[in-house]
Amino acid sequence: MAKKNISQVAVPKARLIISKAKFSQYLKERIAEGHILLEKNVPLPMQPQYSYYGYSVRDAMSPVRFTDEQEAFISEFQKWTDYNSELLKQSFDIGNNEYQAKYVRCGQSLVISANDDIIRLYKEELKDKIYFLDSLFAKVELLPCSIIEPEEKLEVPKKKQPLLFISHSSADEEIASALVTMLRTLGFNKSNLFCSSVPGYDIAEGEDIYETLASKFIDYNIYVIFLLSENYYNSAACLNEMGATWVLKVKYSTLICPGFTIPDIKGAVNPSKMAVVLDDAKRVNGKLNQLKDHLVEFFGLPEIEDDTIWENDRNEFLLSIRNHKYEDKKIR
Incomplete structure (x- = not known):
């Protein structure tokens, strides 16, 4: 059969x-x-x-x-x-x-x-x-697809707008606020700078903090400035921001707050990468000048016509750091 x-x-x-x-x-x-x-x-x-x-x-x-x-x-x-x-x-x-x-x-x-x-x-x-x-x-x-698109009609990915994100502990908000004041000289404003401790540059009323930060890391071409301190490493929120920066391979620069040192750096931040040590009187001016040049290039900012303006604001920033009585506060 x-x-x-x-x-x-x-x-x-x-x-x-x-x-x-x-x-x-x-x-x-x-x-x-x-x-x-x-x-x-x-x-x-x-x-x-x-x-x-x-x-x-x-x-x-x-x-x-x-x-x-x-x-x-x-x-x-x-x-x-x-x-x-x-x-x-x-x-x-x-x-x-x-x-x-x-x-x-x-x-x-x-x-x-x-x-x-x-x-x-x-x-x-x-x-x-x-x-x-x-x-x-x-x-x-x-994957099989029922949509046939001519190559010339393929949508070109939209270029992401750059955004400067200052990652810091709320215990260091005075330093963060002074930094924002200095950066305004370079042309930064609320459309290209985010800092949670400075009104006008922070999260809008009623918005979820985690969702807002997550969306910014996805929707913008992020450049992060880390304000590293003992307060920073004691903050779970700060460590989340550091982890997201590392995972998404975001460009960043590091500022070392008074009382903290480069050997204290740990986690995703590379201790061998250029850092601005704010209480290093001998080198801090030059390091801040280098940071300014990096930011101007990354964000396509106009060159400052008179360097005296930048130097005055830079010196005011450093003076506010020196006058700031640095002490541990409650972390965010």
């Missing part, structure tokens, strides 16, 4: 219903936001519990009450991953497609855990989901 040939039914492959360029841009933005979230410093107290890990039973691992930092992180993670899942649904002609299904599953593992920490597990899942999006981004050109 002849055997029947049983042909396998091919599973239809999901096709993009938006342009590959647009899909790539979406993925790039989601990956960048994921990295910023991953670098967020969250206290990790151990949770002595025995349970399975997974969406359906996460509540079993939850402590009686999360800290505010933990709740904020979990909320941001859930918003980030839900958006990604919906993006993968709406970008293809098949809603529950293989990419969306794989994304939801990645990072999910049922593991019996004793005395474990749920925040660590969230971060492990976050890493896996970032890796998945990154892998998908790398092969976008190979």
